[in-house]
Amino acid sequence: MIDEPLQRLLLENLTTATLLLDAELRLEYMNPAAEMLLAVSGQRSHGHFISELFTESPEALSSLRHAVGEAHPFTKREATLTSASGHSITVDYAVTPILTRRQTMLLIEVLPRDRLLRITKEEAQLSKQETTKMLVRGLAHEIKNPLGGIRGAAQLLARELPEEHLKDYTEVIIEEADRLRNLVDRMLGSNKLPSLSMTNIHEVLERVASLTEAESLGNLTLVRDYDPSIPEVLMDREQMIQAVLNIVRNAMQVLSSGSGLNLGRITLRTRTLRQFTIGHTRHRLVVHLAIIDNGPGIPSDLQNTLFYPMVSGRPDGTGLGLAITQNIISQHQGLIECESHPGHTVFSIYLPLETGATPA
Template identity: 45%
Template sequence: MLSEEEKTLPLALLEEANTAFAVIDADLKLVYANPASELLLSQSTQRLYQLNLKQLAKYYHFNPSNIEKVFVDRNSFTENEVTLKIDSSPILIAISATHLSFKDDDYVILEMRCIEQQRKFSQVHYQDHQQKVAKDLVRGLAHEIKNPLGGLRGAAQLLEHELADPELKEFTQIIIEQADRLSSLVNRLLGPQKPGIRAHHNIHLVLEKVRKLVCLNLPDLIKIKVDYDPSIPDIEMQPDQLQQAFLNIMQNAVQALSTNTHQKSQITIKTRTAHQVTINGLPQKVAAEIRIIDNGPGIPDSLKDTLFYPMVTGRSDGTGLGLSIAQELIKQHNGRIECQSVVGHTEFLIYLPMNV
């Protein structure tokens, strides 16, 4: 650790910087971390100073090779997207490493900036636009399909009345059943159009109903853990709609874990109160924060950007409507849903504004 006498004006300025700065010596030991680093890494400097680069990398789950290479090449590098795991949750940072010679010793200065919120904002803005286009297209097609389906079903019923042979009526019944099945699918594609009657309800009662429903057919190797904040007040909602939204998310988690051979498969439902959050572009002083977390294989990169689009699914037997409907129901409650996922940690985060 650098002594107080060794702290020059530049280091004193780093102490006040909002950007996280850290210094690593040639032995790959952390010798300095400013207060912003403590905040970013959620560790005290006393704890950080006990770690070398490889221990830091293992602790925060990142690849240290580029930083080690700076000592060899005596140059610098910048990586715009590095994922760190902070308190088991992945966050995205931009990191720059620069070589420095000081009093015949080699050091590397690390500059770290959290870009999670910036990336989320850009991603949410882009995805909202793309989802609106996709949903408008799907709903347009659904309406085009629904009208002839009604005519097809009506014609089959009229034909059935004209047929004397019971064996022929069997075929008209097949037409009617398949028309009803397709009509049901079309209705799901159109999705919920407006919220029901709202009243103030306890969010935990809704979540407990969902948990009990999921537990009815839960595989033995999957456990559900709850971590509720009882201080959250009642929220204005349509409970059946939010129950459906949470149920769709939970069922996705169960399906993901069902393919996992890990012996400790777990889903965690966590609630907290969040302060000063932005939901759909509007600042909220306080909101209910619901996290549904599983330790499954994670969401494939190819699906992450289109996860909430209708008809997008990673399962051969999936319809791709569950998350799309969940998002629509949460939006109708003026809420926001987002997802972050790496191998071993998939987290759906839902914010619902509270009028308190």
């Protein structure tokens, strides 16, 4: 039989967040994994009512009381727990009644789902991106081949025309063929491989900031929220400037089309994240660059197709800026995401800070 010290040692070393509640739903014990997940101290929280640690749904307390009264276990999937500090996490949790001599206690095992859901979302996004690339490449091939024939035929026709003014029409054909070919080339993105070198991410952001301040004529509030401890990142400096500038200019245009730039605010924020997964690879350390604006937000019907070529929320937009940005970030083995609601839009760029990564 396992003695009590060994039982506690086993609980202390579990990676599953585990809590023990008494019959009044007050905390008796939580292991270190639970402390880390809920960002609270088990010792200080001892005796606290469960809703003082986190809240879920109005029905959650009733379910817990029912579990105590009827000794009935239950499991809940993809529940959203909100801590006392206001931080929300998505979890699965299982509640198991434990009958003791004095009372019925509840053992709660909590499994965080945020990371798994985010990985699933990223994989779907990367799959869509690859599918879109293949579609665009195939479409570009089918367009550029006849364009070359049309352009060549127009040039030959121009040589045979008897009158000079008739060449104006062939010039229109040639110019429009060239314009369409350039558009297709932009859809495909640059074929040039990144010229990688160790670069300070804040040099990139300062370059973008100076261009933004010049273009907005000082009417836009630009906030810098940097982590100066971030080491240099292996990147193509010019490509990364282009990628970030595309996002910032989009935000500027949206803000200027509203109530004016005077109320507009764009924040450039940098942080580091540990043990972060991009695709199937877990990185020990990544840099998180967030571009935040207080504009009206991106329409919900556009959010799932935001990075597709030719998709734009503006009547005068080409829909290529974000597609190019995503291509650049992908070439740097990184990831770009967007979350948006009215008054708050965040584009997040994640770039690995080390080369030695492990499969997730």
